[in-house]
Amino acid sequence: MTRTEPLNLLNLAPAEADARLRAFADEVGQPSYRATQVLRRLWTSPVADFAGITDLPAEFRQQLGEHFTLPRLEIVAQQKSRDGTQKFLFRLRDGQTIETVAIPDGNRVTLCISSQAGCALQCAFCATGAMGFQRNLEVFEIAGQVREMRLLEEPVTVTNIVFMGMGEPMMNWDAVDPVLTILNDPMGLGIGARHITISTVGVLPGIVALSRRPEQFRLAISIHAPSDDLRRELMPINVKYPLSEVIAAAKAFDRRVTFEYVMLGGVNDGEVHALQLAALARECRAFVNLIPLHPGGARGFTPTPQQRMVAFARELRAEGLEVAIRKSRGMDIAAACGQLRVERLGRRPPRSPDEHGDIQVA
Numbered sequence: 001m002t003r004t005e006p007l008n009l010l011n012l013a014p015a016e017a018d019a020r021l022r023a024f025a026d027e028v029g030q031p032s033y034r035a036t037q038v039l040r041r042l043w044t045s046p047v048a049d050f051a052g053i054t055d056l057p058a059e060f061r062q063q064l065g066e067h068f069t070l071p072r073l074e075i076v077a078q079q080k081s082r083d084g085t086q087k088f089l090f091r092l093r094d095g096q097t098i099e100t101v102a103i104p105d106g107n108r109v110t111l112c113i114s115s116q117a118g119c120a121l122q123c124a125f126c127a128t129g130a131m132g133f134q135r136n137l138e139v140f141e142i143a144g145q146v147r148e149m150r151l152l153e154e155p156v157t158v159t160n161i162v163f164m165g166m167g168e169p170m171m172n173w174d175a176v177d178p179v180l181t182i183l184n185d186p187m188g189l190g191i192g193a194r195h196i197t198i199s200t201v202g203v204l205p206g207i208v209a210l211s212r213r214p215e216q217f218r219l220a221i222s223i224h225a226p227s228d229d230l231r232r233e234l235m236p237i238n239v240k241y242p243l244s245e246v247i248a249a250a251k252a253f254d255r256r257v258t259f260e261y262v263m264l265g266g267v268n269d270g271e272v273h274a275l276q277l278a279a280l281a282r283e284c285r286a287f288v289n290l291i292p293l294h295p296g297g298a299r300g301f302t303p304t305p306q307q308r309m310v311a312f313a314r315e316l317r318a319e320g321l322e323v324a325i326r327k328s329r330g331m332d333i334a335a336a337c338g339q340l341r342v343e344r345l346g347r348r349p350p351r352s353p354d355e356h357g358d359i360q361v362a
């Protein structure tokens with residue numbers, strides 16, 4: 001057998017991991033059902049390492065450990081809010097840290113996962129944007145955030161996934177694409193496609209790539225400002241992908257789209273903004289989620305008062321829209337995106353946008 005670098009099985013979609021494991025089992029003289037036993041322990045019922053697959057012969061476990069890896073994400077901070085929201089800070093092998101938030105709600109637990117360390121897009125109200133872009137996460141580092149929930153001493157049963165943690169998922173599509181497969185595949189994490197939401201600021205090639213996938217993954221678009229002038233001020237990406245093009249892409253997406261709209265006091269919460277937003281949402285029959293700004297999450301902005309949020313929602317409903325005001329969760333643990341990392345590390349200077357290259361869409 002030729003000896004090569006151990007292969008990270010958690011960077012592979014389940015079908016590919018299965019093929020590799022079968023070939024390996026054959027090579028070392030084990031029956032192919034042994035490969036299926038290992039495959040189940042990657043994601044479905046994960047183990048910390050091969051030694052933990054105790055129903056395999058000891059020799060095979062050792063051989064697996066010599067040829068493959070199952071890298072973990074190290075938890076360096078964990079906080080639990082009074083409302084049950086849990087926040088995790090993971091350290092990656094190169095010292096980068098990323099955040100994951102588990103939000104319980106009745107029978108559901110939604111896991112908010114990160115797709116990049118930091119973010120290059122510098123939305124004015126965002127703690128992650130303020131820390132700058134560090135790097136794209138690999139497949140195992142994104143899907144691994146869910147895997148780690150199953151490996152906790154008190155495992156968290158995740159029912160829903162939202163890509164609303166650190167980073168813009170469509171700027172890391174090469175990794176997010178196979179991650180979606182791992183999340184959804186019954187031999188992966190087995191989470192229904194309708195329970196997986198990819199949130200984007202409107203990176204058009206990513207929306208097109210997502211719409212080509214046959215599964216019913218959900219799309220959320222962070223609108224945050226209902227006119228190009230205001231959106232350019234708040235979200236520099238609007239220069240590259242203006243609102244009109246984002247709306248056209250949302251219309252072309254053949255499934256229901258959600259608009260995310262963070263409420264910034266005195267900035268985007270006037271009656272005129274409600275009317276503009278209503279016109280956009282009506283055009284693509286979008287559901288609108290109003291999000292309270294996390295106090296302390298963004299310098300120079302204040303949250304819209306609750307009363308005004310309710311009135312804003314009423315103004316949208318009067319225009320025929322379906323609207324929800326998202327509950328603010330984990331207020332006592334800084335659960336807004338990027339906040340825990342910012343608290344622990346301070347802010348780093350952003351890298352230049354050139355360093356992260358252009359949009360990665362297959």
Ligand code: SF4
Binds near residue numbers: 122123
């Ligand atoms: S809101 Fe999202 S896209 Fe904008 S800077 Fe923050 S992480 Fe990046």
